[in-house]
Amino acid sequence: MTSRNINFKHRVAVVGAGLTLFRSKLLETPQELAWLAAKQALDEAGLTLKDIDCVVIGSAPDAFDGVHMKGEYLAEGAGGIHKPAVRVFVGGATGVFVPIAAWWHVASGLCKKVLAVAEEKMSHAARPHTQYVFRYIWDPIVEKPLNPNLIWIFAMEMHRYMYKCGVKKEDIALVSVKNKRNACGHPSAQLCMPDITVDDVLKSEVLVWPVQLYDISPTSDGAAAVVLASEEEARRITDTPVWIKGIGWTLDTTHWTNRDLAYPEYVRRAAEMAYRMAGIDNPRKQIDVAEPYDPFDYKELHHMEGLGLAKKCEAPVLTREGVTQRDGDLPINPSGGLLGIGNPIAAAGLMKVAEIFWQLRGEAGARQVKKPVYTGLAQAWGDLMQAGTVIVMGV
Amino acid sequence: MRRVKYFPEVMEIEAYVYTAGPVGTKWLESLRAGKLTAAYCPKCGRLFLPPKMYCPFDFEEVKELREIAPVGVVETYTVVERDFYGEPLKERRVLAFIKFPGVEGGLIHYVKTDKPRVGMKVKPKWRDERKGLVTDIEYFEEA
Numbered sequence: 001m002t003s004r005n006i007n008f009k010h011r012v013a014v015v016g017a018g019l020t021l022f023r024s025k026l027l028e029t030p031q032e033l034a035w036l037a038a039k040q041a042l043d044e045a046g047l048t049l050k051d052i053d054c055v056v057i058g059s060a061p062d063a064f065d066g067v068h069m070k071g072e073y074l075a076e077g078a079g080g081i082h083k084p085a086v087r088v089f090v091g092g093a094t095g096v097f098v099p100i101a102a103w104w105h106v107a108s109g110l111c112k113k114v115l116a117v118a119e120e121k122m123s124h125a126a127r128p129h130t131q132y133v134f135r136y137i138w139d140p141i142v143e144k145p146l147n148p149n150l151i152w153i154f155a156m157e158m159h160r161y162m163y164k165c166g167v168k169k170e171d172i173a174l175v176s177v178k179n180k181r182n183a184c185g186h187p188s189a190q191l192c193m194p195d196i197t198v199d200d201v202l203k204s205e206v207l208v209w210p211v212q213l214y215d216i217s218p219t220s221d222g223a224a225a226v227v228l229a230s231e232e233e234a235r236r237i238t239d240t241p242v243w244i245k246g247i248g249w250t251l252d253t254t255h256w257t258n259r260d261l262a263y264p265e266y267v268r269r270a271a272e273m274a275y276r277m278a279g280i281d282n283p284r285k286q287i288d289v290a291e292p293y294d295p296f297d298y299k300e301l302h303h304m305e306g307l308g309l310a311k312k313c314e315a316p317v318l319t320r321e322g323v324t325q326r327d328g329d330l331p332i333n334p335s336g337g338l339l340g341i342g343n344p345i346a347a348a349g350l351m352k353v354a355e356i357f358w359q360l361r362g363e364a365g366a367r368q369v370k371k372p373v374y375t376g377l378a379q380a381w382g383d384l385m386q387a388g389t390v391i392v393m394g395v
Numbered sequence: 396m397r398r399v400k401y402f403p404e405v406m407e408i409e410a411y412v413y414t415a416g417p418v419g420t421k422w423l424e425s426l427r428a429g430k431l432t433a434a435y436c437p438k439c440g441r442l443f444l445p446p447k448m449y450c451p452f453d454f455e456e457v458k459e460l461r462e463i464a465p466v467g468v469v470e471t472y473t474v475v476e477r478d479f480y481g482e483p484l485k486e487r488r489v490l491a492f493i494k495f496p497g498v499e500g501g502l503i504h505y506v507k508t509d510k511p512r513v514g515m516k517v518k519p520k521w522r523d524e525r526k527g528l529v530t531d532i533e534y535f536e537e538a
C-alpha cells in the first residue's frame with residue numbers, strides 16, 4: 001500500500017526501542033527509569049546520546065511520581081539536557097502521543113533523530129492508595145460531592161457495552177485470560193499468569209460491579225522509549241526501519257455522561273485520521289497486528305470496534321473464535337497488553353508502540369505472531385477517559 | 396464562604412513514599428557509615444552528585460560510588476531568618492551550596508558559622524546516631 005502521506009517533508013521511521021521491567025514497585029528513581037529505557041533504545045539503534053537532536057517526554061499526572069513539573073525533572077534521564085526537549089501529556093493516551101509528537105519533530109524537518117521517552121512511577125503515590133490521584137479528576141460540581149471512585153466510570157461503561165451488544169462477562173473475561181497468558185512471553189511482564197482461566201476471572205473479587213479484580217490491569221512503575229529518525233538517517237542506521245505511516249488523535253467531551261458509552265467515538269476519529277494518512281480503507285484486512293489499549297478487558301473489545309478492526313459488537317465474537325490470539329488471523333495485544341505486562345500509564349502506551357516495532361521487525365521472540373506481519377497499529381486512551389491516540393506503522 | 400458558590404478541596408495524597416534508586420541507596424548507606432561518597436562514571440571518569448545510576452554527561456551506566464575527601468568549599472550561601480510559615484527562627488541558620496574538589500555538582504546543607512563566606516572550607520559534623528539520610532550530617536562547620 002502506498003502512503004498518502006505526501007504533504008510532509010520527511011518520512012519518519014522507528015529505529016530502536018527500549019523498555020524497563022514493569023513492576024508494582026521499582027527501586028530506580030523516575031529519572032533512572034527514563035534513562036534505562038532511553039539507553040536501551042539508543043543501544044538498539046546503535047546510537048549514543050550525542051546523535052540525538054531533540055527529545056520528547058511523556059508522563060501522565062505529576063501526582064503519581066509526586067514530582068511537580070515531571071517533564072523538566074525527567075529531562076536529564078530522558079537525554080534532554082541542552083537539547084530542544086518537550087513533555088506532552090494526554091493522560092493515559094500519552095504513551096502513543098509521545099511518538100506522535102516525535103513524528104512531527106522529524107516530519108517537519110526540524111530534527112533528524114529524536115528520542116521519545118515515557119515514564120510513570122505510580123508506586124510513589126503510596127497512601128492511602130495510588131487510586132487517590134484520580135479523586136481530583138472529577139467535575140467538582142456535579143460529581144465530586146458523590147465521592148466517586150474511578151472504577152465507577154468503567155463499571156458503567158462496561159455494563160452499557162454489555163447491555164447494548166448482549167455481551168456476557170464470560171466473553172469479556174476471555175480477553176483478560178488471553179492477555180495475561182500472552183504476557184508470559186514478555187521479559188518485562190508483571191502479571192504473567194500461564195494457567196489463568198475464565199473461571200478465575202469470574203471468581204475474582206468484585207470491585208465495582210461488573211468490574212472484577214482480574215478485569216483490571218495493575219498499577220506499575222516503568223518506562224519505555226523509542227528512537228525516531230528521518231528517512232535518510234534511518235536508512236543509514238538500520239536495514240530494517242519501521243515506518244510511521246499514519247498518526248491520529250482526538251478528544252471527546254470530558255463529561256462521560258455526554259458520550260456514547262457503548263462505542264468509543266474518540267478512537268474512531270483518531271483512527272480515521274491515521275488511516276487517511278496511511279492509505280488504509282479496510283483496517284480489518286490491512287492491519288496485520290494491533291495493540292489496542294487494554295487497561296480493562298472490555299476496553300480491548302471497545303477499542304477494536306472503534307478502530308474498525310471489528311464491526312460494532314463483533315469484537316467479543318472474534319475473541320471467542322480465537323481470531324485475536326497470537327496465532328489467529330488478527331493477533332490483538334500479542335505483547336500481553338496492560339492486563340498482563342502492567343500499566344505504568346504513559347510507559348504502557350509506548351510499550352505498545354515498541355511491541356508493534358518488534359513484531360514488524362520479527363524481533364518479538366516468544367511473542368512473535370504466527371502470520372507474517374507488514375502493517376501494525378498501536379492505540380492508547382486517556383485524559384478524562386476521552387482522548388484517543390493512534391499510530392499506524394509498517395515495513 | 397457561600398457553599399453554593401465554592402467547592403473547597405485539599406488536593407493531597409496522604410503520603411508519598413519515594414525510592415532512592417540503587418546508587419542513591421548505596422550513597423545513603425555510606426552516609427550512615429559516616430562516609431561521604433560520590434557517583435563514579437567508568438566512561439568519563441567524572442565523580443558527581445547527586446548520585447544516580449547513570450552519568451548525566453554521557454549516559455553511561457553508573458554502579459560505583461567512590462569515597463571523597465569530606466572537605467568542601469562554600470560556593471554560595473544564604474542566611475535563613477524565618478521558617479516555612481514566615482515565623483522568625485530562634486536562631487538564624489546558614490544554608491550553603493557546598494562543592495567538593497574534583498566532584499561535579501555538590502550538596503546543599505546547613506553550615507554552622509557566624510561568619511559565612513564564599514570560598515570557606517567546610518567539613519561535615521556527623522550525628523552519632525545515623526539513619527541513612529542526608530541529615531546524618533547535622534551540619535557542616537569550618538574545616
Ligand SMILES: [Zn+2]
Binds near residue numbers: 452454455
Ligand atoms: Zn560519564
